[in-house]
Amino acid sequence: MILLSPVAALGRATMAMVATLGRVSMFTAQTLRHMITPPYYPHELWHALIAIGWLSLPVVGMTAVFTGAALALQIYAGGARFSAEAVVPQIVAIGMTRELGPVLGGLMVAARVASSVAAEIGTMKVTEQIDALVTLSTNPMKYLTAPRVLAATLSVPILVAVGDAIGIMGGFLVGTSRLGFNEATYLKNTFDFLEVWDVGSGLVKGAVFGFLIALMGCYFGMNSGRGAQGVGAAVKAAVVASSVLILASNYLLTEAFFSS
């Protein structure tokens, strides 16, 4: 019995994980269904685009500019070890567009959006606003979840594109002001080297991350426990789950896109 209990505990944990996985899959399927079937709520979608996309611009921009700048310094220092300082523009560009733009941008949006979506929907759940929606013949999945997930899926790629540009600019500023690069050469090296798929793959990642962020925010909000404590736990779970999912799916997508 004593020997068996760790096994039983492991079994229970596995069962719980499988159950959660099942619930999340069901939730995802429902979300997708409600995204494509009427009625649609364009007004809600518009609000979500503003809240998730537009208002995340400053955060994503700040993240990108400092990341691009630091990246330029590191590549320069690292490249100097084998006299390859000249690759700074190319590596900054590829690093930002393929990896750092989508991943860091995604993580910042996760912190900002998964938390606020989970808190908002969780509070609505706790104060019976979700029940009230149902009694007013409005499906909360359609009215709350679908517009937010759609808005995040559409707007995070755009945020990533803006982040890419700002990150490259951060590298450019450091490269030209501190590392002695010629401005025209820096830009020429960046754009001659960069391929469409470098940027494109980052945007696809952005769409996947956006989907995951809003999905987790809505899922944990809708399943929030009772009271302020329940909402707090939902917010924490939404941020943790979306961050981990971003990193894990980033690896899988990179594997799918770039491993030969």
Add this chain to the structure above:
Amino acid sequence: MIELQNVKKAFGSNAVLCGVDLSIAKGESMVIIGGSGTGKSVTLKSVLGLVTPDSGTILVDGKDATKGDRDAFLERFGMLFQGAALFDSMKVWENVAFRLLRGPRKKPRAEARAIAIEKLRRVGLRESVGDQFPAELSGGMQKRVGLARAIAADPEIIFFDEPTTGLDPIMAGVINDLIREIVVEMGVTAMTITHDMTSVRSIADKVAMLHEGVIKWTGTVAEMDATDDPYVQQFIHGRATGPIEAVR
């Protein structure tokens, strides 16, 4: 019109409803009384499908309420939640007009607003309140907005969960008259939860008392005053001692 048969519901180990039987005729005003925490709100929510009973049947117009098109089913209902449950992201008038701004009963915005303002007036709120946000209102005002929202789309069946709690005596009187008026003039079927005996007397056709998970007593207001049922007696006279324990 609404019939609950042997409805049971437990939350974990907390058995709340242990076989509720209740029937409400069309156009009747049923008031549910009973101690705090006995499951009155849960009873209303089970009819609406917000809480799924563990067993038992709920019939509305002879049809199982848990089956069929939920949206069409809920179109017929209005519900005032105990905590008002107003949408805090929307203005008061948009809350009231929620049903009139989307879905099958969608009306032009100006018209929906006019109806909302009229309903707000009926619950004793000024037009200017319509442009405020729910968080800017007092508890009693929020309650009345919730009431206006419940009646806004002229539903056939309305549930009121403690409509007069938190209101001053005059406003409580206004709300009691309003509920009576809605039932008598518009033929609405109403189910009201209240702890306020004045309210019971002014709005009830019938009274049901919920205690320990079952309907302990049911009858008209006159029967309620005449009965020697010790539970009802203790409840309507508000005695601390009697068969109903004070610690629950």
